[in-house]
Amino acid sequence: MKIIVADDSRVMRQIVVRTLRQAGFTGHDVLEAENGKQCLDMVLAEQPGLVLSDWNMPEMNGIDCLQSLRAAGSQVPFGFVTSEGSDDMRARAASAGALFLIAKPFSAETFQEHLGGIL
């Protein structure tokens, strides 16, 4: 499956990819995006099976990216991996159509719990 990992921090993208591997989700084709706009363009071009996105990013943030995807008709499974997980953010994520919100830092077990049914 193609997975897009969107985060403006290179090291966080590395950690998300490493955690996917540690959680046992191997053999997937992982693409990286540096902001929400790049993620949006990449989803529409690549048709991935999953998006794991940060919330705060330059150019376009994660929630705007998700809303733009849904507005464009994309139903790609989309989850947030972000440094803050307030109740308000979780509610906004859910109402925009996100499957989950994982707060950093996270463990392989957290990834297994949220991604087990998708990957």
Add this chain to the structure above:
Amino acid sequence: MPTYLPTRKEIRDLLVDLLGREVTLNQSAPFAPGPSEPATLAVYVDDHLQTSAVVVCDLAFSALVGAAIGLVPLAGAEAAIEAQELPQTISENLAEVLNIASSLFNAPEHEHMKLHEVRPAAKGGMAINDRFLALTLGRREDLSIDIAGYGHGLLSIVLVR
């Protein structure tokens, strides 16, 4: 609402989850950077942009944690310590650690906090105002932290309001 001072266990768990390696914490004397001692200062603000806490890292911890999170070889961190300058990659990685560390303050029923700015360790030492912030007495946690495979350095969490 008061600012939350994270526990040693919470700090350790955050570092272990982020670095994916063993981390050992020991209490140390309050970190008091000398006038020309390079040290990193991270400033955390509340929702009214008032500075509520700072995290201070000595040069060694700055370089080691910035290297360890990105799997930069130990030699890269040692070279940065020797040169008293953090290369861009290590500096960006350190900033990401300190950004995620804002979650340590965000306990229920306490002031909401976010990272405002990171001033990375640099040759020549900290600005005098930053040194005063680092030296604030009262509610603070001063730690010597050993990162398995990398080495140890100092980290202090200091509540300044």
